[in-house]
Amino acid sequence: MMDQTHHASETSLSIKGLQLSFGAVQVLNDVNMDIRQGEFIVLLGGSGSGKSTILNCIAGLLDVTDGQIFINGKNVTWDEPKDRGIGMVFQSYALYPQMSVRGNLAFGLKNARLPRDEIAKRIDRAAGILQIGDYLDRRPAALSGGQRQRVAIGRALVRDVDLFLFDEPLSNLDAKLRAELRVEIKRLHETLGNTMVYVTHDQIEAMTLADRIALLRDGVIQQFASPGEIYRKPVNLYVAGFIGSPSMNFISGEIADGQFRFHDRAISLDGYDGHPRDGAAILGVRPEHTGFQADGPESGIQATVELQEHMGAESVIYLRLDGQRFALRTPDDTHYPEGTRLNLSFDIARASLFDPQSELRL
Amino acid sequence: MADIAFSGPRGPKPRRRLSGRNIMIYGTLIVVALYYLVPLYVMVMTSLKGLPEIRLGNIFSPPVEATFEPWVKAWAEACTGLNCEGLQRGFWNSVRITVPSVLLSILIASINGYALANWRFKGAEFFFAVLMIGAFIPYQVMIYPMVILLRELGLYGSLTGLVLVHTVFGMPILTLLFRNYFATLPEELFKAARVDGTGFWGIYFRIMLPLSLPIFVVAVILQVTGIWNDFLFGVVYTKPEYYPMTVQLNNIVNTTTGARNTM
Ligand SMILES: Nc1ncnc2c1ncn2[C@@H]1O[C@H](COP(=O)(O)OP(=O)(O)O)[C@@H](O)[C@H]1O
Ligand SMILES: [Mg+2]
Numbered sequence A: 001m002m003d004q005t006h007h008a009s010e011t012s013l014s015i016k017g018l019q020l021s022f023g024a025v026q027v028l029n030d031v032n033m034d035i036r037q038g039e040f041i042v043l044l045g046g047s048g049s050g051k052s053t054i055l056n057c058i059a060g061l062l063d064v065t066d067g068q069i070f071i072n073g074k075n076v077t078w079d080e081p082k083d084r085g086i087g088m089v090f091q092s093y094a095l096y097p098q099m100s101v102r103g104n105l106a107f108g109l110k111n112a113r114l115p116r117d118e119i120a121k122r123i124d125r126a127a128g129i130l131q132i133g134d135y136l137d138r139r140p141a142a143l144s145g146g147q148r149q150r151v152a153i154g155r156a157l158v159r160d161v162d163l164f165l166f167d168e169p170l171s172n173l174d175a176k177l178r179a180e181l182r183v184e185i186k187r188l189h190e191t192l193g194n195t196m197v198y199v200t201h202d203q204i205e206a207m208t209l210a211d212r213i214a215l216l217r218d219g220v221i222q223q224f225a226s227p228g229e230i231y232r233k234p235v236n237l238y239v240a241g242f243i244g245s246p247s248m249n250f251i252s253g254e255i256a257d258g259q260f261r262f263h264d265r266a267i268s269l270d271g272y273d274g275h276p277r278d279g280a281a282i283l284g285v286r287p288e289h290t291g292f293q294a295d296g297p298e299s300g301i302q303a304t305v306e307l308q309e310h311m312g313a314e315s316v317i318y319l320r321l322d323g324q325r326f327a328l329r330t331p332d333d334t335h336y337p338e339g340t341r342l343n344l345s346f347d348i349a350r351a352s353l354f355d356p357q358s359e360l361r362l
Numbered sequence B: 001m002a003d004i005a006f007s008g009p010r011g012p013k014p015r016r017r018l019s020g021r022n023i024m025i026y027g028t029l030i031v032v033a034l035y036y037l038v039p040l041y042v043m044v045m046t047s048l049k050g051l052p053e054i055r056l057g058n059i060f061s062p063p064v065e066a067t068f069e070p071w072v073k074a075w076a077e078a079c080t081g082l083n084c085e086g087l088q089r090g091f092w093n094s095v096r097i098t099v100p101s102v103l104l105s106i107l108i109a110s111i112n113g114y115a116l117a118n119w120r121f122k123g124a125e126f127f128f129a130v131l132m133i134g135a136f137i138p139y140q141v142m143i144y145p146m147v148i149l150l151r152e153l154g155l156y157g158s159l160t161g162l163v164l165v166h167t168v169f170g171m172p173i174l175t176l177l178f179r180n181y182f183a184t185l186p187e188e189l190f191k192a193a194r195v196d197g198t199g200f201w202g203i204y205f206r207i208m209l210p211l212s213l214p215i216f217v218v219a220v221i222l223q224v225t226g227i228w229n230d231f232l233f234g235v236v237y238t239k240p241e242y243y244p245m246t247v248q249l250n251n252i253v254n255t256t257t258g259a260r261n262t263m
Helices: A051-059 A099-113 A115-130 A147-159 A175-192 A203-210 A229-231 A239-244 B020-047 B052-054 B070-078 B087-116 B124-136 B139-152 B159-184 B187-195 B200-211 B213-228 B230-235 B245-257
Strands: A009-021 A025-036 A040-045 A064-072 A086-089 A161-166 A195-200 A212-217 A220-225 A248-257 A257-261 A265-269 A279-285 A290-293 A301-310 A316-322 A322-331 A341-346 A353-354
Touching: A009 A195, A009 A341, A025 A040, A025 A051, A025 A195, A025 A220, A040 A051, A040 A203, A051 A064, A051 A161, A051 A195, A051 B187, A086 B187, A099 A115, A099 A147, A115 A147, A115 A175, A115 A341, A147 A175, A175 A195, A175 A203, A203 A229, A203 B230, A212 A239, A220 A229, A220 A239, A229 A353, A239 A279, A239 A353, A248 A322, A257 A279, A290 A322, A316 A341, B070 B087, B087 B124, B087 B159, B087 B200, B087 B213, B087 B245, B124 B159, B124 B230, B139 B159, B139 B230, B159 B213, B187 B200, B187 B230, B200 B213, B230 B245
Parallel strands: A040 A195, A040 A212, A086 A161, A161 A195
Antiparallel strands: A009 A025, A009 A064, A212 A220, A248 A257, A248 A279, A257 A265, A279 A353, A290 A341, A301 A316, A301 A341, A316 A322
C-alpha cells in the first residue's frame, strides 16, 4: 500500500550503525534506517526514548559517537548542519524574537548569501503555501501558536531542501489546532514531495502521517514498518502495547494442538497470521477486535462489566476476565450496567501471539 | 484574518490606589530611600558651607552662605605631595581605568559564558570548575603573585596593567552570571540558528546579544560600581601619576588634615 506513494525509489537518508553516548550513558544503540526519496517517516516513542537525539544527529546538531549518516548518497556524518541540505522545525517554534517574520524567513538565506530577489521570491512562495503573507512584518511575539509554527515551517521551506526534520512540531498546540496543522503538514508533504522525518510521541499523528513508523524504546528501534503493519503485526509485546488506544489486551496461556488454552478454555488458532508453536504464550487481542454477546452460553469466555465509556460514535467497555482488566471497543452504544456478564469472542485472524520469554511475536 | 470586535468590559483594569498593602510598601520604600539619601544630603550641604559654619556642627541645616569655592579647590588646587592639580587628575585616571576594564571584562566574560552554556566543548566542565574555584580564593592572596606577573609582562605600574587586573578578577563571577543567563535561553533557538548557517560568532552577536540586554545591564552596573570604587588594586598596581580618584582622595585627606590620625 505504502509503496505506491513513493515518488522515486532512490535513497534520501541513510543511517548506518548510529551510536550515541552522553558520557557513560548510551542513548542510541545501533540505529539503522534507509529512507527513500519522498517518504514520510515518523519516529515514535515514549519520552526519553531517543527520538530527538536521532533527529539532532541527522541535522548535525550532535556529534555521533559511532556510525555514519548519508544524505542523498553523500556522507555528511561530520558536515555542518547548514551543509546537509536540511530544514528543521522545532517544538518551541524557535523563532528569532528580535526579528520580524520576514527576517526569520530570510535569516538563513542571507547567511547563505543568496541574491536579494531570490530571497524575496522564496519568501513569497512560502508565504503563499503556508498562508502567512498577512503578517510578514510582525514580530513572533505578536503571533498565535499556530501562526508561529507556520512561520517555523516556512523557515524550513524557504531553504528549498530535500529533507525536512520535525521535532514534535504540534506538541505545544491545543487539540483542535493540532488536528488542523496535522492535515496541513500532510498536504504540504503531498505538494512538495520531499522527504520528511517527523518526531512525535503521539500515535495518532504517527498513524495518520507516516508512510513508515520507526518505533523506539530506550534508543533501540523496535520496529520500522508501515502503520498498518505495525498495527496488525507488532513484532513484540512492547510495540503491541504501545500502539492502539485503549491498549491491546494480553492473556497468558499455552498453545497445544492448534489451540490457545487458558483457564480451561480453548480457542482455535485457525486463521492466525503467523507461526505459533506449542508451549507457553501470550495472546494479544485488540479491544476493537473483540466481539461480544450479552446472553451467550455459560461455557464461553465470560467477563463481567466494570465500567463503560460512551464516546458518541462508539463506546469502550472495561471488563474483568479471570481477575484481569480487559477492554473492548464497540460501535454499539447500548449501556451495559456494572456486573453484566458478556460472552467474548476473539478475532484470531487479527490477534497476535507472543513468546513470554523473548516477548517476540510468533 | 479580520479583527474580531472585542465585546464586553472595556478600559484598563480597575485598581485600588490606597490599599493597606500599597501604603505599607510605599511607606517602607520611602523610609529606606530617605535613609540612603540623608548622608548624601549632609555631604552636599556641608560642602557648600564655609569652615566656620561647619564648625557650628548643625550638619542638617542648609548653608547660610553657599560657596562653591571648596569644590573648585578640591577639583583643581588640592595638593598631594608636590602635585597641586587637585582631584581632576584622579578623576580622569578613574575614568581611564573604569571604561576599558568594564568593556573588556564584560566582553570576555560574556563570550566565556556563551561558549560554556551553548557549545559543550571538551573540557568545558573542567574549565568552569577552575573558574569557580577562582571565585572563592580571596584576592588578597593573589596580590603579590600578580605584582610579579605584571612586572614580568612589563605592565607593572601602568594603566594597562591595572585594566588587566580588573578584567581578570572580575572574570569568575561575570562568567557565571553570563553562563547561567545564556543557559536559560531556549536551546532550540540556538539549534535553529545553526541550521540557518550561523557560526560561533554569528550566533553570539546576532542571536544571543540582542536577547541578553538585561544581563549586560546587570554586568555593567556590577563592574562600574566595583571598579570605580576600587582602592586596593589602584594603590598596589599603579604609581602616583596613575592613581585612581579613590587613592588620590585618601592621600589629599591624609596630607591636608591628617584625618586618619584623629579618627
Ligand atoms: N545533553 C544530554 N546529556 C545527557 N543525557 C541526555 C542529553 N540529551 C538527552 N539525554 C538523554 O538521552 C535520552 C534521549 O533523549 P531524547 O532524544 O531527547 O528523548 P525524546 O525521545 O524524548 O526526544 C534521555 O534519556 C535523555 O535523558
Ligand atoms: Mg524530544
